[in-house]
Amino acid sequence: MTRKIAAGNWKMNGLRASVEEARAIASGADGCTVVICPPATLLVPMSALGVALGGQYCHASTSGAHTGDISAPMLADAGATWCITGHSERRADHGESDADVRAQTEAAWSVGLTAILCLGETLAQREAGETLDVLRSQMDGSLPSGATPDNTVIAYEPVWAIGTGKVATPDQVAEVHDALRARVGPGFSLLYGGSVKAGNAADLFALDNVDGALVGGASLAAADFLPIVKALA
Numbered sequence: 677m678t679r680k681i682a683a684g685n686w687k688m689n690g691l692r693a694s695v696e697e698a699r700a701i702a703s704g705a706d707g708c709t710v711v712i713c714p715p716a717t718l719l720v721p722m723s724a725l726g727v728a729l730g731g732q733y734c735h736a737s738t739s740g741a742h743t744g745d746i747s748a749p750m751l752a753d754a755g756a757t758w759c760i761t762g763h764s765e766r767r768a769d770h771g772e773s774d775a776d777v778r779a780q781t782e783a784a785w786s787v788g789l790t791a792i793l794c795l796g797e798t799l800a801q802r803e804a805g806e807t808l809d810v811l812r813s814q815m816d817g818s819l820p821s822g823a824t825p826d827n828t829v830i831a832y833e834p835v836w837a838i839g840t841g842k843v844a845t846p847d848q849v850a851e852v853h854d855a856l857r858a859r860v861g862p863g864f865s866l867l868y869g870g871s872v873k874a875g876n877a878a879d880l881f882a883l884d885n886v887d888g889a890l891v892g893g894a895s896l897a898a899a900d901f902l903p904i905v906k907a908l909a
């Protein structure tokens with residue numbers, strides 16, 4: 677049995693007043709695992725809400741001279757039990773390589789965080805017919821050999837679908853998720869991410885190898901996120 681997971685990536689959004697929105701999400705979160713990944717500043721204020729929390733990134737080292745960074749032990753100390761690794765915005769904006777993502781994923785595991793490891797092709801790579809090759813190479817480079825269904829969830833997030841309103845078609849998602857399933861085997865939860873909304877979630881969740889979603893924009897408000905959670909539960 678794979679876990680059904682609806683994870684919200686709040687990115688660089690949210691002030692302390694947003695804790696009330698997270699409270700509304702937590703109170704309606706039922707029937708599947710719901711994870712909120714807020715900015716690190718909101719982990720402690722959200723830690724008593726009764727919803728699972730995640731970081732959006734962690735450094736590969738546990739501490740040290742890395743101004744502005746955050747470590748996996750700090751996330752765990754603040755109440756996180758999950759951590760996104762390899763998000764395409766980190767790969768693009770911060771030059772994170774597959775090797776970096778692999779090391780960060782191992783750092784997350786070292787303190788008991790479950791990694792949500794993100795993979796995905798750019799539009800140019802899809803148009804060149806390279807999607808499955810790109811994903812194979814990202815899996816080879818960034819998924820550590822100790823991955824298990826308990827410590828790792830894989831999120832397929834086509835870069836061209838993130839924050840664009842262009843959701844991948846069910847056929848496109850099925851092709852990739854079937855390939856990922858063949859690669860990792862049963863048990864691993866496979867999430868789709870990229871412009872998931874209440875209106876398209878049910879079609880995506882109906883696919884055999886889609887076990888949930890990583891949701892950005894539509895996870896910020898309970899009114900948008902809870903219908904997605906309900907479609908999965």
Ligand code: PEP
Pocket residue numbers: 685833837838839840841869870871872890891892893894
């Ligand atoms: C994301 O950033 O992980 C994401 C899927 O964003 P959105 O849902 O806004 O496309």
